[in-house]
Amino acid sequence: MGARNNTWIAYLFLTPVIVVMALLVFYPLLQGIAYSFSNMNQYNMGSKFAPPSWEFIGLNNYINLFSTITEPDSVFRDVLIQTLIWTFVNVFFHFVIGLGLALLLNRNLKGRGLYRMVLMVPWAVPSFVAAFSWTWMYNETYGVFNLVLQKLGFSPIPWLGDSFWAMVSVILVNIWLGVPFMMITLLGGLQSIPQSLYEAARVDGASAWRQFWTITLPLLKPVASTATVLGVIWTFNLFNVIFLVTRGGPVRSTEILVTYAYREAFLNWNFGVACTYGVVILSFLLAFTIFYQRLLKANSNEGVYY
Numbered sequence: 001m002g003a004r005n006n007t008w009i010a011y012l013f014l015t016p017v018i019v020v021m022a023l024l025v026f027y028p029l030l031q032g033i034a035y036s037f038s039n040m041n042q043y044n045m046g047s048k049f050a051p052p053s054w055e056f057i058g059l060n061n062y063i064n065l066f067s068t069i070t071e072p073d074s075v076f077r078d079v080l081i082q083t084l085i086w087t088f089v090n091v092f093f094h095f096v097i098g099l100g101l102a103l104l105l106n107r108n109l110k111g112r113g114l115y116r117m118v119l120m121v122p123w124a125v126p127s128f129v130a131a132f133s134w135t136w137m138y139n140e141t142y143g144v145f146n147l148v149l150q151k152l153g154f155s156p157i158p159w160l161g162d163s164f165w166a167m168v169s170v171i172l173v174n175i176w177l178g179v180p181f182m183m184i185t186l187l188g189g190l191q192s193i194p195q196s197l198y199e200a201a202r203v204d205g206a207s208a209w210r211q212f213w214t215i216t217l218p219l220l221k222p223v224a225s226t227a228t229v230l231g232v233i234w235t236f237n238l239f240n241v242i243f244l245v246t247r248g249g250p251v252r253s254t255e256i257l258v259t260y261a262y263r264e265a266f267l268n269w270n271f272g273v274a275c276t277y278g279v280v281i282l283s284f285l286l287a288f289t290i291f292y293q294r295l296l297k298a299n300s301n302e303g304v305y306y
Contacts (some may be wrong), residue, residue, distance in 0.1 A: 029282075035275040036061055040267035053273070061276040075079075075252065075260075083236065083256040086171065086179070091231045093175045098182025103216075105183070106190045116184075123180035131244035134173045135160070163253035166246050172252050174241050179232075182227055189223030190216070225296050230294075233285055257281050 033253045039057050046052030068074045104118055121131065137144045146156035159169045191263035193216065217224075239258050242248060248255035248263065255263070257277055265274035 006027045031274045032278050036279045039274075040271040040275075042271075045271065057272075061272055062280075065273075065276055065280070075231075078252065079255050079257055079260045082167070082254065083258075086167070086242075086254075086256050087232060087235045089171055090174050090178060090235045091228065093171075094178045094182045094231050095228060096178045096234075097175070098226075101179070101183045101184050102186040102190055103186055104293055116187075117179045119183060120180050122176050123184075125177075127177060127240050130177055131173060131241055134169070135245050138169055138217060148179060159305065160246055161250060166201065166250060166254050170242050170245050173245055174235065174238065175242065182231065185223060185227045186220065189220045192223075221296070225292070229289055232288060236285060257284075270282055 036060055037056050038054050040054040044052065044054040053181050065076050069077045079131060105112055110113065137159045140146060140156055140158055140161060145159065149156060157165055161166050197215050198211055201215060239262065242256060242259050244252055246254045248259045258281060261277035261281070264270045264277060
């Protein structure tokens with residue numbers, strides 16, 4: 001009874017957090033959703049010299065956006081496909097490389113602490129510093145990558161001047177930046193697995209590969225699924241790497257939904273359209289998260305593991 005009477009203390013401590021979240025997250029979110037149903041732009045948003053003249057136009061922004069998806073020169077379709085490629089490739093290599101490094105660091109290696117510290121450097125470096133450094137290394141004439149290729153007898157690669165190589169370039173930067181998070185997260189999951197299970201498996205004659213598939217992956221599943229969801233959300237919304245390395249170019253070949261929303265808002269000044277892109281991004285991520293969690297739950301119920 002006394003515990004129930006003291007629940008107000010918990011709500012008292014939660015109140016500042018709720019207020020801050022409401023002001024910094026929920027209010028801007030609801031406002032952005034509302035603006036996505038408007039034709040707001042730089043000419044009708046209003047100023048101290050003229051009152052606002054923008055209007056609510058219902059679902060017109062969404063209809064205009066999705067109605068162009070079948071057109072040959074649809075910008076929305078191209079940006080959406082590039083976003084899906086960007087997200088899948090990055091998260092795939094984050095997980096595979098991160099898991100491989102985590103398995104190595106989980107062994108009794110000499111200097112394991114030093115290796116772990118060195119591998120964490122990309123995560124500790126500010127992303128804008130990394131982006132500028134990689135941009136310099138991608139320089140077609142003086143960049144270290146092309147200088148090495150020329151020394152080996154190969155032709156220089158137009159890293160940032162070709163559509164294909166520009167996407168490869170920003171993906172490489174983001175893989176370098178994102179692997180340490182996945183590695184340290186999966187390493188924590190590996191260290192929580194009881195060693196007695198591996199000892200029992202070795203006594204039964206299970207090979208290392210068999211132990212990996214029947215012990216490591218199933219018990220790592222909760223950590224891996226959470227890290228994967230976070231990786232997809234962060235990568236899908238990642239703005240700074242693409243903006244700082246390629247600016248979305250050349251010719252929108254590295255543009256993703258979040259960078260294109262920025263372009264519509266702050267370069268084209270179409271705030272209503274930019275908010276529509278923001279709602280589309282939120283909708284995709286919510287749908288993915290719900291689908292992924294249900295898929296994991298269904299697989300768990302059937303006893304199916306990665």
